[in-house]
Amino acid sequence: MDFEISTKGFADIIDITGNVSEAIEKSAVKDGICLVFCPGSTAAITTIECEEGAIADLKRALEKIAPMDSDYQHNKKWGDGNGYAHVRSALFNPSFCCPVENGKPVLGTWQQIVFIDFDNKSRKRRIIVKIK
Numbered sequence: 001m002d003f004e005i006s007t008k009g010f011a012d013i014i015d016i017t018g019n020v021s022e023a024i025e026k027s028a029v030k031d032g033i034c035l036v037f038c039p040g041s042t043a044a045i046t047t048i049e050c051e052e053g054a055i056a057d058l059k060r061a062l063e064k065i066a067p068m069d070s071d072y073q074h075n076k077k078w079g080d081g082n083g084y085a086h087v088r089s090a091l092f093n094p095s096f097c098c099p100v101e102n103g104k105p106v107l108g109t110w111q112q113i114v115f116i117d118f119d120n121k122s123r124k125r126r127i128i129v130k131i132k
Contacts, residue, residue, distance in 0.1 A: 001023040001026060001027070001128075001129045002126055002127065002128050002129070003019050003023070003126075003127050003129070004124050004125065004126055004127070005019075005115060005124070005125050005127065006122065006123075006124055006125075007043075007115075007117035007119075007122060007123055007124075007125055008117070008122050009117050009118075009119045009120055009121045009122050009123065010068075010117075010118075010120060011058075011059050011088075011116060011117070011118055012117045013050070013055050013058070013059075013114050013115070013116050014114060014115045014116075014117075015050045015112050015113070015114055016036070016045075016113050016114065016115050016127060017050075017105070017107070017113045017114075019127065019129075020034065020036055020105055020113050020129055021104060021105060023129040023131065024100055024103060024104065024105060024129075024131055025103060027131040028103075029100055029103070029131045029132065030100070030101075030102060030103050031099075031100060031101055031102070032099075032100045032131060033097060033098075033100060033131070033132055034097065034099075034100050034105055034129065034130070034131045035095060035096075035097050035128075035129070035130045035131075036095060036096045036097070036113060036127060036128070036129050037094060037095040037127070037128045037129075037130070038094045038095070038115065038125055038126070038127050038128070039094070039126060039128070040089075040094065040125065041086055041089055041090075041094075042082055042085035042086055042088075042089050042117070042118050042119040043089055043094060043115065043116060043117050043118060043119070043125060044088070044089050044091075044092030044093055044094055044115075044116045044118065045092075045093070045094060045095055045096040045113065045114070045115055045116075045127075046092050046093075046096060046113075046114060046116065047096065047107070047111045047112060047113055047114065048111075048112065048114055049110040049111065049112065050112040050114055062088055062118075065088075065091065066084045066087040066088045066091070067084065068084045068120075070083075070084060072084060072086075072087070074086055080120075081120055082118075082119050082120045084118070085118035085119045085120060086118075088116075088118040089118055092116065096113060098113075100131060115127060
């Protein structure tokens, strides 16, 4: 199953746990594996406790690790100003995998699946969910 989301860019973090759970439900797989993937080199899929404090902490850490205003070779070559987005995406990866048990994703009590758009503009993003 695929679905689309609209993002604001600039480390926009969107909880997609419900979308993934719905895809698993529709698949009728009771026990297996779920892969969530986003094509693209400026986004990532990961997990976090999706609450204001943890989100703010993650964004602050991202700015320390790969600051937007740093000198990126990518920006020099392409002039698009999103070198930081490519670095952040590479650090996080564009996919997430989890077990499926009893027709539900296996996640911790406070763990949600999130999509992060690191790019420097808003976009529509395609998310692919494969369940086996």
